[in-house]
Amino acid sequence: MSNPILVEVTRGALVESVHRGAIAVADASGRLRVSLGNVEQPIFPRSALKPVQAVPLIESGAAEAFGLSEQDVALAAASHSGQPMHTEKISAWLARIGCGVPDLACGPHRPTHEPTATQMILHAEKWTSLHNNCSGKHTGFLTLARQLGAPTVGYQLHDHPVQRAVEETLKDLAGLSGDLPWGVDGCTVPNFAIPLAALARAMARFTDPTGLSPTRAVACRRILNAMRSHPELVAGSGRADTILMNGTPDIVTKTGAEGVFVAIMPALGLAAAVKIDDGAGRAAETAIAAILIALGAAKKDGAAANLADAAVLNTRGAEVGRRRFIANLV
Amino acid sequence: MSNPILVEVTRGALVESVHRGAIAVADASGRLRVSLGNVEQPIFPRSALKPVQAVPLIESGAAEAFGLSEQDVALAAASHSGQPMHTEKISAWLARIGCGVPDLACGPHRPTHEPTATQMILHAEKWTSLHNNCSGKHTGFLTLARQLGAPTVGYQLHDHPVQRAVEETLKDLAGLSGDLPWGVDGCTVPNFAIPLAALARAMARFTDPTGLSPTRAVACRRILNAMRSHPELVAGSGRADTILMNGTPDIVTKTGAEGVFVAIMPALGLAAAVKIDDGAGRAAETAIAAILIALGAAKKDGAAANLADAAVLNTRGAEVGRRRFIANLV
Numbered sequence: 001m002s003n004p005i006l007v008e009v010t011r012g013a014l015v016e017s018v019h020r021g022a023i024a025v026a027d028a029s030g031r032l033r034v035s036l037g038n039v040e041q042p043i044f045p046r047s048a049l050k051p052v053q054a055v056p057l058i059e060s061g062a063a064e065a066f067g068l069s070e071q072d073v074a075l076a077a078a079s080h081s082g083q084p085m086h087t088e089k090i091s092a093w094l095a096r097i098g099c100g101v102p103d104l105a106c107g108p109h110r111p112t113h114e115p116t117a118t119q120m121i122l123h124a125e126k127w128t129s130l131h132n133n134c135s136g137k138h139t140g141f142l143t144l145a146r147q148l149g150a151p152t153v154g155y156q157l158h159d160h161p162v163q164r165a166v167e168e169t170l171k172d173l174a175g176l177s178g179d180l181p182w183g184v185d186g187c188t189v190p191n192f193a194i195p196l197a198a199l200a201r202a203m204a205r206f207t208d209p210t211g212l213s214p215t216r217a218v219a220c221r222r223i224l225n226a227m228r229s230h231p232e233l234v235a236g237s238g239r240a241d242t243i244l245m246n247g248t249p250d251i252v253t254k255t256g257a258e259g260v261f262v263a264i265m266p267a268l269g270l271a272a273a274v275k276i277d278d279g280a281g282r283a284a285e286t287a288i289a290a291i292l293i294a295l296g297a298a299k300k301d302g303a304a305a306n307l308a309d310a311a312v313l314n315t316r317g318a319e320v321g322r323r324r325f326i327a328n329l330v
Numbered sequence: 331m332s333n334p335i336l337v338e339v340t341r342g343a344l345v346e347s348v349h350r351g352a353i354a355v356a357d358a359s360g361r362l363r364v365s366l367g368n369v370e371q372p373i374f375p376r377s378a379l380k381p382v383q384a385v386p387l388i389e390s391g392a393a394e395a396f397g398l399s400e401q402d403v404a405l406a407a408a409s410h411s412g413q414p415m416h417t418e419k420i421s422a423w424l425a426r427i428g429c430g431v432p433d434l435a436c437g438p439h440r441p442t443h444e445p446t447a448t449q450m451i452l453h454a455e456k457w458t459s460l461h462n463n464c465s466g467k468h469t470g471f472l473t474l475a476r477q478l479g480a481p482t483v484g485y486q487l488h489d490h491p492v493q494r495a496v497e498e499t500l501k502d503l504a505g506l507s508g509d510l511p512w513g514v515d516g517c518t519v520p521n522f523a524i525p526l527a528a529l530a531r532a533m534a535r536f537t538d539p540t541g542l543s544p545t546r547a548v549a550c551r552r553i554l555n556a557m558r559s560h561p562e563l564v565a566g567s568g569r570a571d572t573i574l575m576n577g578t579p580d581i582v583t584k585t586g587a588e589g590v591f592v593a594i595m596p597a598l599g600l601a602a603a604v605k606i607d608d609g610a611g612r613a614a615e616t617a618i619a620a621i622l623i624a625l626g627a628a629k630k631d632g633a634a635a636n637l638a639d640a641a642v643l644n645t646r647g648a649e650v651g652r653r654r655f656i657a658n659l660v
Contacts, residue, residue, distance in 0.1 A: 280610065316436075
């Protein structure tokens with residue numbers, strides 16, 4: 001059975017492309033409120049895992065020991081655009097733990113914020129691992145290694161105490177047991193494959209972490225608040241996460257590569273997770289925006305609406321089609 | 331019925347994303363040799379239509395009247411990367427027909443060839459409509475308007491003689507009748523929606539245009555030869571079309587936006603057309619390369635093989651998965 005079509009892209013009067021996928025919405029008790037498509041098949045959350053990957057950093061006491069600000073915590077859970085507002089803070093944080101850019105296991109890539117890339121070209125600057133969208137997460141991992149007294153070299157490996165702590169935390173939040181299947185993420189760290197329903201459950205725990213250990217519950221609250229308070233650090237100028245969070249102050253969203261998006265809705269006590277079968281980010285952001293509206297977490301006429309039903313423009317800026325969510329959530 | 335999975339993208343031991351789609355392979359007589367998925371549903375060929383869009387230019391006599399070189403003809407059918415080797419030739423051609431960049435209806439966009447974009451930034455140059463990947467096609471349309479004695483202003487409109495000639499030619503090559511449904515392409519001109527099987531048939535006519543009018547047959551042969559002789563002009567450095575054509579000298583391929591790819595195989599008297607349901611270019615190039623190998627048009631261990639089963643790399647250049655064709659063509 002194939003997953004249902006979630007998003008269609010039209011041109012003129014015809015549908016040009018379609019995106020299939022699955023959607024899971026869970027509450028903090030683990031109950032699935034929405035289940036569309038195959039939500040039990042393991043998927044890679046990719047960067048949507050970052051809020052979970054930041055939990056061991058906070059609960060280890062590293063945040064206090066190394067004086068992490070709320071902004072640093074937001075960056076630990078970010079897929080940032082490599083703008084100066086991101087890289088300058090991460091650079092200062094790295095220095096504070098006695099590390100530098102060469103300690104980052106993630107590889108360099110062009111900042112996704114094009115004006116930043118243009119400025120760097122004009123100033124003959126090269127992008128480094130600091131511009132990798134995951135450099136905040138990696139700096140968090142280095143900080144955790146320091147706090148645990150573990151070697152910083154090799155922190156990205158599956159058997160390193162840092163990654164062991166991440167897997168244990170994920171299993172606790174998602175209600176899973178046993179060894180999780182995993183693959184290597186674009187930034188070199190393990191990414192654990194879990195059912196989409198389990199991803200939604202793990203995210204829903206952030207809305208009500210009672211039942212977790214007290215330090216873990218505090219860590220979840222702190223990460224949620226940090227992300228909610230700094231939408232521009234979690235992604236960047238013009239990015240879907242930042243637009244959605246700025247437009248809907250109560251929620252937290254997190255994108256992941258290959259068509260993943262999660263949204264945490266504290267006021268509703270719910271979290272949603274989307275995986276687009278074909279990995280398209282355009283469809284994942286369309287779907288998550290539509291889900292936020294359908295659940296009443298975002299306004300029908302706000303920023304989310306512009307993502308849930310968006311114009312397809314030609315190179316002269318004229319509308320030639322629409323990209324829109326077409327699935328029925330109930 | 332959903333289309334079959336053509337391409338899978340793995341990470342570690344798991345499948346992370348999949349791409350569904352349809353494949354049609356036809357011979358010059360119109361007989362379908364391969365039909366996988368729904369090949370009768372209308373799709374937008376997008377830039378895979380360019381070889382057909384160039385036919386009226388040649389058969390009108392405009393190529394002789396304005397002294398078009400073989401390279402100009404290749405550029406008329408190109409989705410070029412905006413490199414100097416493309417834009418300088420198109421600029422000279424525009425001047426030869428008494429037109430300039432402001433006459434191009436296509437909008438400006440960043441050259442897809444990143445080193446070219448970097449050089450332009452460093453020299454404070456702005457990208458113009460000349461850098462639009464379709465500027466060769468548009469210059470061909472302007473040339474045809476001149477030859478027809480039609481106004482150059484408005485050549486991109488559906489009822490302009492230039493676009494009327496394109497639709498008539500497409501119907502002739504594809505064996506279709508009646509008005510074709512259409513939408514506006516990214517470069518502002520009409521793009522006609524036709525079944526994937528009809529697209530394969532139209533392309534197969536280029537391998538043996540007997541039965542077409544003599545001038546049309548000559549035009550088809552000339553376009554095929556121009557594209558075959560100049561793979562670097564049809565796309566650009568590092569692009570799939572250029573790699574495939576350079577690696578397999580006898581064939582012509584043409585990519586289109588939203589997951590379309592066609593391949594013309596003169597030695598076999600066949601043409602193939604692929605449409606990926608979700609519009610992913612990565613899957614279309616994987617599929618067309620695999621089809622070329624399966625049909626014996628490309629070598630099992632050459633350039634096509636590297637596209638048909640490609641490594642997914644992380645930001646440190648390590649292989650973390652594969653992207654590969656998994657459908658069965660027979």
